[in-house]
Amino acid sequence: MTAPVLALLIALSAPADTTRLALDSxxxxxxxxxxxxxxxxxxxxxxxxxRLTLPTSLELQSDTTPRRRRKSVQVSEWYxxxxxxxxxxxxxxxxxxxxxxxxxNQLYQKSNQAPEWAKTGHRVGATALATVFGVNTVTGxxxxxxxxxxxxxxxxxxxxxVLMLASDAGFAYAxxxxxxxxxxxxxxRKQHRNLAYASMGVAITGSGMMLLWRD
Numbered sequence: 749m750t751a752p753v754l755a756l757l758i759a760l761s762a763p764a765d766t767t768r769l770a771l772d773s774x775x776x777x778x779x780x781x782x783x784x785x786x787x788x789x790x791x792x793x794x795x796x797x798x799r800l801t802l803p804t805s806l807e808l809q810s811d812t813t814p815r816r817r818r819k820s821v822q823v824s825e826w827y828x829x830x831x832x833x834x835x836x837x838x839x840x841x842x843x844x845x846x847x848x849x850x851x852x853n854q855l856y857q858k859s860n861q862a863p864e865w866a867k868t869g870h871r872v873g874a875t876a877l878a879t880v881f882g883v884n885t886v887t888g889x890x891x892x893x894x895x896x897x898x899x900x901x902x903x904x905x906x907x908x909x910v911l912m913l914a915s916d917a918g919f920a921y922a923x924x925x926x927x928x929x930x931x932x933x934x935x936x937r938k939q940h941r942n943l944a945y946a947s948m949g950v951a952i953t954g955s956g957m958m959l960l961w962r963d
Contacts, residue, residue: 827894830887837880837887838955844880845948848873856941859931874923881916888912904961911954918947 851873854866892909895902922943929936 824894827891830891834884834887834891837884841877841880841951841955844873844877845952848877848944849948852941852944855930856937859934859937874927877919878923881912881919885912885916904957908954908958911950911957915947915951915954918943918950922947 848870851866851870854862855870888909892905895905922940926936926940926943930940
């Protein structure tokens, strides 16, 4: 009785010669079976099986989440050139708005008695604005069509286009219809001024959203 107990104590305290790590085929992911074979001076070998269970947080989980590849969308090489031209022309509207507001205020208050610089300058400014809006309408719509397959920023581009087209319509009506009638009617001058300011406000909103709204 004493000999086996003594042999067991010696086996526990002696260094292991070989250690075999084997994956349990029934639960390869859950545990690792370790079996140490300890020699004994009398030739008796004692096998000490043990099982190491890995915590759930350390288990390797297979990546089953599907990964979407980015879809490459190609636009024409003129897209960037039109966009650059569109931006440069848009920047020129700021001083034009300011000048038109000053000259238009002179015409609104004094009508035919307004200074000559205001009469001539307002017509020149209106022509310049019409040119800028004409170029930007063409380049903007062209680029909107060219980027129709690009999902990123589509909502922003669409809202910007709608606002700028509304501003186009307001300026066109104020310049073509109301400008001539405003020379002889105070009520038409008021409508001309209010519609021009409203069109400026819509255009500034449409331009500002492109600077502040980033996708």
